[in-house]
Amino acid sequence: MTALLAATVPAPSIEYSLLSPMLIVFGTAVIGVLVEAFAPRRSRYGIHLPLAIIGLAAALVAVVWLSGTNATAMVGAVAVDGVTLFLQGTILVVSILGIVFIAERGAESRAQARSGPGTWSLTAARGGIDAFTPQAASVPGSADEKAAVRAGIATTEVFPLTVLAVGGLLLFPASNDLLTMFVALEVLSLPLYLLCGLARRKRLLSQEAALKYFLLGAFSSAFFLYGVALLYGQAATVRLGGIADAIATHPENTTLALLGVGMLAVGLLFKIGAVPFQSWVPDVYQGAPTAITGFMAAATKIAAVGAMVRVLQIAVPGLRDDWRPVLAAVAIATMLVGAVMAITQTDVKRMLAYSSVAHAGFILTGLVAANEAGVAAILFYLLAYGIGTLGAFAAVSLVRDANGDEATALSQWAGLGRRSPWLATVFALFLLSFAGLPLTSGFVSKFAVFSAAAAGGVTYLVIVGVIASAIAAFFYIRVIVLMFFTDPPADAPIIVTPAMTTTLIAVTSAATLVLGILPQPLLDLAKQAATFTR
Numbered sequence: 001m002t003a004l005l006a007a008t009v010p011a012p013s014i015e016y017s018l019l020s021p022m023l024i025v026f027g028t029a030v031i032g033v034l035v036e037a038f039a040p041r042r043s044r045y046g047i048h049l050p051l052a053i054i055g056l057a058a059a060l061v062a063v064v065w066l067s068g069t070n071a072t073a074m075v076g077a078v079a080v081d082g083v084t085l086f087l088q089g090t091i092l093v094v095s096i097l098g099i100v101f102i103a104e105r106g107a108e109s110r111a112q113a114r115s116g117p118g119t120w121s122l123t124a125a126r127g128g129i130d131a132f133t134p135q136a137a138s139v140p141g142s143a144d145e146k147a148a149v150r151a152g153i154a155t156t157e158v159f160p161l162t163v164l165a166v167g168g169l170l171l172f173p174a175s176n177d178l179l180t181m182f183v184a185l186e187v188l189s190l191p192l193y194l195l196c197g198l199a200r201r202k203r204l205l206s207q208e209a210a211l212k213y214f215l216l217g218a219f220s221s222a223f224f225l226y227g228v229a230l231l232y233g234q235a236a237t238v239r240l241g242g243i244a245d246a247i248a249t250h251p252e253n254t255t256l257a258l259l260g261v262g263m264l265a266v267g268l269l270f271k272i273g274a275v276p277f278q279s280w281v282p283d284v285y286q287g288a289p290t291a292i293t294g295f296m297a298a299a300t301k302i303a304a305v306g307a308m309v310r311v312l313q314i315a316v317p318g319l320r321d322d323w324r325p326v327l328a329a330v331a332i333a334t335m336l337v338g339a340v341m342a343i344t345q346t347d348v349k350r351m352l353a354y355s356s357v358a359h360a361g362f363i364l365t366g367l368v369a370a371n372e373a374g375v376a377a378i379l380f381y382l383l384a385y386g387i388g389t390l391g392a393f394a395a396v397s398l399v400r401d402a403n404g405d406e407a408t409a410l411s412q413w414a415g416l417g418r419r420s421p422w423l424a425t426v427f428a429l430f431l432l433s434f435a436g437l438p439l440t441s442g443f444v445s446k447f448a449v450f451s452a453a454a455a456g457g458v459t460y461l462v463i464v465g466v467i468a469s470a471i472a473a474f475f476y477i478r479v480i481v482l483m484f485f486t487d488p489p490a491d492a493p494i495i496v497t498p499a500m501t502t503t504l505i506a507v508t509s510a511a512t513l514v515l516g517i518l519p520q521p522l523l524d525l526a527k528q529a530a531t532f533t534r
Helices: 002-008 021-037 039-067 084-102 122-126 143-151 158-171 178-196 203-235 238-250 255-272 280-287 291-316 317-343 348-369 372-396 423-433 443-453 459-485 499-517 520-528
Strands: 072-074 078-080
Touching: 002 499, 021 039, 021 158, 021 255, 039 084, 039 372, 072 084, 078 423, 084 143, 084 158, 084 372, 084 499, 084 520, 158 178, 158 291, 158 372, 178 203, 178 291, 178 499, 203 238, 203 255, 203 280, 203 372, 238 255, 238 317, 238 443, 255 291, 255 348, 280 291, 291 348, 291 372, 291 499, 348 372, 348 443, 348 459, 372 423, 372 443, 372 499, 423 443, 423 459, 423 499, 423 520, 443 499
Parallel strands: none
Antiparallel strands: 072 078
């Protein structure tokens, strides 16, 4: 009986070369876990940082090496095509920058004295501390936490956790069947739930953010899985191409498919941060450590949009007339709610969170276009948005109050241009790019998606997008006026200039300008990459 079963279920072939970017990242994460388990505490940071950067860079090289590939791997479970490789390259670029941001230890000096046995640590020797709590399992303000702070303990687990999340992010837009996509969703989500609750300062706010993200994320994952079940009931397969064939074979009976796509969209739109599934975004972005917020805001949206593009283009193109109007309504609501709510915010991180919601609406405009130009525009938009978002959150992390906390209240940013002209100028550049002003990457991004939407026959989305952009420009310019044309408060914050974060800001601001002035090479690359394989 066993021999018969083995004969009827052939072993799958594993195309290691096609999977190499993901295998490299997951291998790096496993090595990071072993380092965390066996390396001396004082050596872990020095091992984790180069290990993570080298691993992610090696995966990026593998993506470049695979350029031009159009094939499937793991018995069709993973698609390696132009869209997959472009998105994986974008995620890896953002992740390398994110690791540099996460590894920063020069933003603040240690304020508390260290005494007693066992107090030496690498952080103490370097004279700085990171943004993460030294002992996540301890109660905020407890004696255990204070002892961990005095001992200079560092939570270096953030490195393997981040790399594990990157592995899930790489697999998410490459998934060619719904079960693989669900596994990728969980692999990328679980580390992020933990990372959101590890802030060193304002721990209660951070833990609240992590709990909200976890609970709402669990609900959205359940909806996603229910959608998978309904689509399987319609098509008797979870393969995206097989679902499309089943719908084409029986177009008169697609009730289960429509319900399944709706449920599936809940899980994907939650990760994208689109209305009406955006309620978690401002709270989580505000409470999470700023480095994690920047990484999550950029990388998660890239992967989730990529997964949604693949589902809509490969699995349910036959239902286009059904899902386009619904997605258009979601895009309109997302653009307007994000822009209007951002005006009311008095916290910089919450303002950027609602800005992220508005950008999700602009990206969905390209999805509604449902044409090749829309896919290419989305690819360019995601890269430009990811780089700009990471740079903006990095700039936020440099403004500190007298206690060393990040000064995120907008009132504290008054007069920033007088105290630190370079930081205010760079942050203004990111805001102008988000607003879509010419000579920035944001202008080219919005022009590309609006052009694709007009070509796709949804001109009304372009009109709403322009109105939402005008509303968004108001609160962006309001912040710029506050920084340059308002007197600083009596308790004006200080500006820190740690090396790694400053370098990150310089790189991202330069990329924002270059992509705005010379966008054509990347636009051409995105157009070439807008290909799918089944």
